[in-house]
Amino acid sequence: MQIPYTVATRPDTGLFNAKLGVWLFLASEVMLFGALFSSYILLRVGAPTWPHGYDLLNVPLATFNTVVLITSSITMVMAWASLMMKDFKKYRIYMGSTFLLGVVFLIVKGFEYGGKFSHGIFPSESTFYAIYFTLTGLHGLHVIGGMIVNAYFWGSGSKMWKSEPERFTNRVEVAGLYWHFVDLVWIFLFPALYLL
Amino acid sequence: MEQSHPVDIKKHVRTYIAVFVALLALTIVTVAVSYWHLPITYAVIVALIIATIKGSLVASYFMHLISERKLIYLTLIITFAFFLVLMVLPVLTVSDKIVN
Amino acid sequence: MANAATAHHHVHDDEHHHEELGFWQKYVFSIDHKVIGLWYMFTALVFLFFGFTLMMLMRWQLAYPGQPLPGWIFMGLPALIGIVVLFIGGLQRKLISLMGVIFLGLSGLIWYVVSDETMMPGGIMLPELYNSFGAMHGTIMVFLGVVPLAVGAFGNYVVPLQIGAPDMAFPKLNAASYWSYFVGGVVMLVSFFVPGGAANSGWTSYAPLSVIATQGQTLWLFGMVALITSSLLGSVNFIVTIIQLRAKGMTFMRLPFFVWTQFVTAFLLLLAFPPLEAAGVMQLMDRLVGTSFFMPSGLVVSGQILPYTGGGSPLLWQHLFWFLAHPEVYVLILPAMGIVAEVIANNTRKPLWGYKSMVYSVIFLGFMSFIVWAHHMFMTGMGTTISTFFQTTTMIISIPSIIILTALIISLYGGSIRFTTPMLFALAFLPMFGIGGLTGLPLGLAPTDIHLHDTYYVIGHFHYVVAPGTIFALFAGLYYWFPKATGRKMNDKLGRIHFWGSLVCMNLVFMPMFIQGLAGVSRRLYDGGAQYSHAQGVLYLNEVMSVGAWALGIFQLFFIFNFFWSIKKGEKVSENPWGATTLEWAATPTPPPHGNFLTIPEVHRGPYEYSVPGYKDDFVPQHVDGQLVPSQKTKV
Numbered sequence: 014m015q016i017p018y019t020v021a022t023r024p025d026t027g028l029f030n031a032k033l034g035v036w037l038f039l040a041s042e043v044m045l046f047g048a049l050f051s052s053y054i055l056l057r058v059g060a061p062t063w064p065h066g067y068d069l070l071n072v073p074l075a076t077f078n079t080v081v082l083i084t085s086s087i088t089m090v091m092a093w094a095s096l097m098m099k100d101f102k103k104y105r106i107y108m109g110s111t112f113l114l115g116v117v118f119l120i121v122k123g124f125e126y127g128g129k130f131s132h133g134i135f136p137s138e139s140t141f142y143a144i145y146f147t148l149t150g151l152h153g154l155h156v157i158g159g160m161i162v163n164a165y166f167w168g169s170g171s172k173m174w175k176s177e178p179e180r181f182t183n184r185v186e187v188a189g190l191y192w193h194f195v196d197l198v199w200i201f202l203f204p205a206l207y208l209l
Numbered sequence: 210m211e212q213s214h215p216v217d218i219k220k221h222v223r224t225y226i227a228v229f230v231a232l233l234a235l236t237i238v239t240v241a242v243s244y245w246h247l248p249i250t251y252a253v254i255v256a257l258i259i260a261t262i263k264g265s266l267v268a269s270y271f272m273h274l275i276s277e278r279k280l281i282y283l284t285l286i287i288t289f290a291f292f293l294v295l296m297v298l299p300v301l302t303v304s305d306k307i308v309n
Numbered sequence: 310m311a312n313a314a315t316a317h318h319h320v321h322d323d324e325h326h327h328e329e330l331g332f333w334q335k336y337v338f339s340i341d342h343k344v345i346g347l348w349y350m351f352t353a354l355v356f357l358f359f360g361f362t363l364m365m366l367m368r369w370q371l372a373y374p375g376q377p378l379p380g381w382i383f384m385g386l387p388a389l390i391g392i393v394v395l396f397i398g399g400l401q402r403k404l405i406s407l408m409g410v411i412f413l414g415l416s417g418l419i420w421y422v423v424s425d426e427t428m429m430p431g432g433i434m435l436p437e438l439y440n441s442f443g444a445m446h447g448t449i450m451v452f453l454g455v456v457p458l459a460v461g462a463f464g465n466y467v468v469p470l471q472i473g474a475p476d477m478a479f480p481k482l483n484a485a486s487y488w489s490y491f492v493g494g495v496v497m498l499v500s501f502f503v504p505g506g507a508a509n510s511g512w513t514s515y516a517p518l519s520v521i522a523t524q525g526q527t528l529w530l531f532g533m534v535a536l537i538t539s540s541l542l543g544s545v546n547f548i549v550t551i552i553q554l555r556a557k558g559m560t561f562m563r564l565p566f567f568v569w570t571q572f573v574t575a576f577l578l579l580l581a582f583p584p585l586e587a588a589g590v591m592q593l594m595d596r597l598v599g600t601s602f603f604m605p606s607g608l609v610v611s612g613q614i615l616p617y618t619g620g621g622s623p624l625l626w627q628h629l630f631w632f633l634a635h636p637e638v639y640v641l642i643l644p645a646m647g648i649v650a651e652v653i654a655n656n657t658r659k660p661l662w663g664y665k666s667m668v669y670s671v672i673f674l675g676f677m678s679f680i681v682w683a684h685h686m687f688m689t690g691m692g693t694t695i696s697t698f699f700q701t702t703t704m705i706i707s708i709p710s711i712i713i714l715t716a717l718i719i720s721l722y723g724g725s726i727r728f729t730t731p732m733l734f735a736l737a738f739l740p741m742f743g744i745g746g747l748t749g750l751p752l753g754l755a756p757t758d759i760h761l762h763d764t765y766y767v768i769g770h771f772h773y774v775v776a777p778g779t780i781f782a783l784f785a786g787l788y789y790w791f792p793k794a795t796g797r798k799m800n801d802k803l804g805r806i807h808f809w810g811s812l813v814c815m816n817l818v819f820m821p822m823f824i825q826g827l828a829g830v831s832r833r834l835y836d837g838g839a840q841y842s843h844a845q846g847v848l849y850l851n852e853v854m855s856v857g858a859w860a861l862g863i864f865q866l867f868f869i870f871n872f873f874w875s876i877k878k879g880e881k882v883s884e885n886p887w888g889a890t891t892l893e894w895a896a897t898p899t900p901p902p903h904g905n906f907l908t909i910p911e912v913h914r915g916p917y918e919y920s921v922p923g924y925k926d927d928f929v930p931q932h933v934d935g936q937l938v939p940s941q942k943t944k945v
Contacts, residue, residue, distance in 0.1 A: 014475050014904035018553050027278045030478045030553050036281050037545045040288040041579050047292045048584035048629055052591065052602065055300050055625050067243055076240050080233065087229045090271045094225070097218045137599030140620040144602075147594060151587075193271045200263045204256035208243035280552070291580055291679050298695075299628040302683060305692030 020180045035187045039194045042155075046198050049151065053144045053205065064141050066207040071125060075207045078121045079199065085114035086196040089163075089189045096182040101174055104185075108167045111192065115160040122153055145206050152198055159192045228270045235263050336404065340480035341903055345487050346466030347794065351404075353458035355411055356494060357780075358865075360449035362387065362419060363442045365862055370434045371837035372855035377432030380423035386862065388416035390869055397873045405873050418501065428506055439835035440509035441525065445497070447512030448529065451637065452536050453494050455779055459644035460540075460578070461490065463786050464547060464571045466794070470893035471565050473556025473912065473932075475904045478549040486543040493535030500528035511833065513634070516603030516626040520595045521610060530593045537586045540578045547575035556892075556932075558912030562668070563931065565891050565916040566661065569668055570647030573675040574640050581636035581679065588629035595621070602626075627686055635682040639674060641775055642742070645782030646671075646713055649735045652785050653717055655889050656732040657724025658927050660917035663716035670709035677706040687758045696755045703753035710746055714739065725920075725927075729887070730804035734785035737812050738778060745774030748823065763833075766826025769819050777815040784811075784868070791872075792886050796899045797879030803871040810864030817857030821850040888928050890918050895930030 022029050057063045066072075092107035129135075129142075136146040166185055173181040239259040247255065269275040274282075336344060362383060369378045391412030398405030423429055428438040465483065469476055477483045500507040505523025508514065519526050551572045555564075564572075591602040599617065603626045606619025654661045661667065683691065683699040718739055726732070748770040751757035761767065784807075791799050828847045830838040837851045838844030885894045893901075896910040910932035918929040929935075 016476060016478060016480070016554070017474075023553050026280055026552060028280065028553070030549050033280070033552060034479065034545050034549045036284060037548055037579060038541075040284055041541055041545075041583050043288050043292055044295070044580050045583035045587055047295050048587035048632075049591075051295045051299055051584075052587070052625055052629070054296060055303065055622060055628070056602070056620070058300050059303055059622055060620055065246075072240065072243070076236065079236050083229065083232045083236065086267060086271055087225055090225055091222070094218050094222055135598070136594060137601070137618060139618055140601055143594065143600035143621075147591065147600075147602075151590070190272055193267055196271075197264050197267050200267065201260045204239055204243070204260050208239065208256055209249070209252055287576075287676075288580060294680055295584065295632060298680075298683070299625070302628070302686070302689075302691045302695050303622070303624060305695050306690055 029183055031187045035190050049148050056140050066209055070207050072207050074121055075203055078118055079203050081114050081118050082196045082199050085111045086193050089192045093185050093189050096185055112160055112163050115156055148202055152202055155195050159195050162188050224270055228266050231266055232263055235259055340484045342465050342469050342477045342483060345483050346462050348487055349457050349461030353454050353462055356449050357454035359415055360446050360454055363446040365858055367442045368855035368858045370439055372852040374836040374839055375433055384416045384420040387412045394873050397877060402877055422501055436835040437509055441507045443833055444508045444511050455641055457490055458783055460574060467893055468568055468571050470905055471568050471891050473559055473892050473910045474554035477546050478554055479546050482542050482546055486539045489535050489539035493532045496528055496532035500525040513630060516623045517608055520603055527596055530589045533589050537582045540582050544575040544578040547571055556910050556912055563912055563915050566650040566667055567647035569671055570643040573671050574643045576675055577636040577640050581633045584629045585633035588626060624689055631682040631685045636678045639678045641779050645779040648782045648786040649738050652731045652735040652789050653720050654917040655887050656727045656729055657721055658919045659724045660919060662720040667713050667716050670712040674709040681706055684753050687755045688762045700755050730801055731785040731789035733808045734781045738781045741773060741777035745778050761826060763831055764826035765822040765830050765832055768832050769822030769826060772819045792882050794900050795876055797875055798882050799871050799875040799879060803867045807864055807867040814857050814861035818854050821854050825850055890928045890930050891916055892931055896932050
């Protein structure tokens with residue numbers, strides 16, 4: 014029993030199922046992070062004083078991380094483009110790079126958090142730190158999730174390229190959409206927390 | 210996306226690289242502006258504008274939204290409307306209080 | 310069964326190749342939407358029963374405050390049910406017997422709770438326990454009972470069949486949704502066993518009380534995270550399925566109204582739940598890590614200053630909670646309206662009146678539901694401007710509701726009404742939902758809400774919508790679709806007793822609440838208002854409502870027995886005993902096989918072509934071809 018439109022696109026919508034599915038999932042993620050941004054706004058507006066992010070946080074480090082994530086976005090889209098051009102070797106290089114850039118991002122994040130913890134600064138320190146750790150922490154969890162998926166598609170999951178190349182390409186495209194979204198959230202997170 | 214020719218993809222690759230450069234440039238801009246320590250309202254507006262441009266680039270080109278189907282657009286527009294509601298309304302309820 | 314396709318060269322993990330599957334493969338590890346739908350149904354019914362029992366326990370305290378509770382009755386009821394169901398199932402019908410065992414387990418849980426001397430010394434309910442029951446009754450009924458039944462069970466089982474699809478778009482994700490729900494449910498039940506008992510800060514879990522509450526609240530939060538995940542995965546599945554897997558010819562405007570309601574519901578779940586997930590994470594952080602998202606500065610509890618840095622906002626929790634919880638109430642009612650629409654069209658033998666208006670209304674309702682939430686917060690000190698905004702949107706949202714209700718009522722006019730058991734419930738839904746909706750108006754208007762907020766009036770209002778409203782519709786659906794899943798009908802006589810008894814008792818329980826609320830009796834009082842002078846005149850109603858509630862419980866026995874007995878020994882019926890036009894009845898065998906359709910149907914007409922002139926039957930299924938002469942065309 015086959016589910017229709019798992020690989021081929023449905024004529025009137027022009028979409029295959031997983032693509033619509035992932036965009037819907039991303040819509041829900043917009044609302045998830047939106048709730049945290051909304052909380053940030055409410056808490057900051059209601060606070061008598063609120064520190065500037067650039068006074069408390071390491072802006073150069075975070076800028077570096079921003080560049081890392083943007084670069085990982087382009088390697089991700091190049092991974093998919095390589096599959097579209099039927100170049101599996103290039104795909105593996107790009108997908109591998111995406112994963113490695115994710116590792117770099119997390120290591121830098123580890124330094125950031127470690128720096129704070131070693132000075133006795135935890136989420137309970139203030140509402141600023143509470144929202145900082147929660148927003149970046151949830152984002153970090155999403156990065157880890159994306160990396161797990163990407164690792165699978167780089168490793169054992171890539172076997173599907175031999176048996177069903179089009180379906181595999183679709184999967185990588187869908188994983189890419191998720192990964193770009195993670196980058197997109199950071200694009201807003203970075204100025205909101207670090208630069209204002 | 211439908212099966213595209215390798216030639217089409219190569220054109221896309223050029224676009225991707227252009228977007229990448231733009232994103233890097235905008236990142237530098239937004240960090241630089243933050244060093245000016247603008248008054249908070251202006252700082253927020255500028256940061257938001259730059260972030261929106263960057264985000265739109267990622268969405269339009271890396272995520273192919275610019276050539277995506279109406280259905281996806283519709284879903285995203287609806288989502289964005291509710292996102293705005295979530296950003297704006299709660300803070301309005303605390304800024305307009307019944308007793309000062 | 311269709312092609313015994315053994316020559317698949319791609320072995321998809323979700324293929325079963327139509328071999329006879331063992332018990333475990335078929336029922337436990339299945340990814341078939343119908344099996345998953347049935348799992349949701351059985352689980353939800355158990356939770357509904359448990360949540361109902363919590364209410365019956367509370368009503369003892371309200372009717373006879375401070376008197377020892379006869380625990381043996383309350384644990385005896387599920388025990389009795391368990392034994393009877395076990396007897397019905399025996400050794401042959403293992404699934405039925407499993408349900409019997411579960412009821413026995415439930416009775417054990419209830420026994421544990423009512424004999425706990427720390428919470429119920431001498432059989433007298435402490436206020437803390439009463440509050441636990443209140444919070445868990447609400448949580449269980451809404452999140453573990455009604456929504457899983459309305460969406461998880463009915464949605465999963467019926468939607469793919471009604472649109473002509475072989476299954477949901479993502480069958481494995483569907484199974485994951487169920488198991489996530491199951492885990493959430495288990496976590497919620499486990500919370501009764503931890504020190505301090507289950508959550509006791511209301512189903513609304515307002516901060517700062519919930520932040521300083523006992524352990525059970527932490528489990529509540531984890532349980533909610535699992536439940537929200539289940540919902541989110543499910544909603545993606547429903548939307549993709551309805552958009553992508555409709556059979557050829559099944560345009561959006563030919564969809565049965567039930568599918569439309571599930572479609573809009575899925576969008577509500579998709580976009581409204583995430584803020585509560587975020588809020589849940591933040592409350593967990595407040596409780597476990599010491600953050601102050603919701604903790605204001607300088608909070609003093611029992612003479613002690615709390616060790617929080619403060620700066621947080623209790624109102625923030627309320628915003629994020631109600632941002633979900635308002636759309637959630639539309640999640641509760643929309644599938645019900647869908648079921649009522651199906652049953653009414655079928656039992657009047659004529660098309661629904663105003664189908665198009667109903668569709669536009671339900672879409673508009675979905676949108677509006679996102680911008681009314683602060684009508685739950687009129688008493689939080691919001692200014693008049695913003696209050697007016699929410700009051701206005703709330704008034705506007707009543708319009709599509711009224712349109713849908715009116716269309717359903719007008720649909721009866723000129724019909725050949727068959728008073729089948731499902732139709733009785735569907736008909737009763739109309740005035741009951743009407744009362745529920747109308748009583749919402751003084752709550753949605755800020756000035757009158759000043760008097761009515763947090764009183765029994767509110768409880769009366771929302772219970773009318775959910776209990777003789779949604780739950781009646783769900784009963785209608787159970788009686789209606791029972792023959793599709795089993796090939797047998799439920800007994801009509803027992804059904805009528807169930808119906809009339811429930812209808813009378815529902816009104817006995819909930820109508821007096823308006824009176825008490827108008828008198829000013831607050832909700833969540835463990836003694837039902839006995840301490841307040843303004844409540845004295847209406848205290849006598851507590852016993853009336855409690856007796857009504859217990860009688861309501863007795864009448865459900867007729868349903869429970871009927872349900873399990875009929876699975877085994879119900880009157881056998883044909884494949885389309887109700888003479889329905891929609892695909893789940895007309896185009897697939899009973900019960901539908903894996904893959905649903907022997908041949909994928911092609912749709913040629915609208916969903917309610919009943920009494921079409923020129924046809925010998927009084928119904929024409931959607932997939933039946935044939936030209937209609939213009940003079941014979943039916944307006945749908």
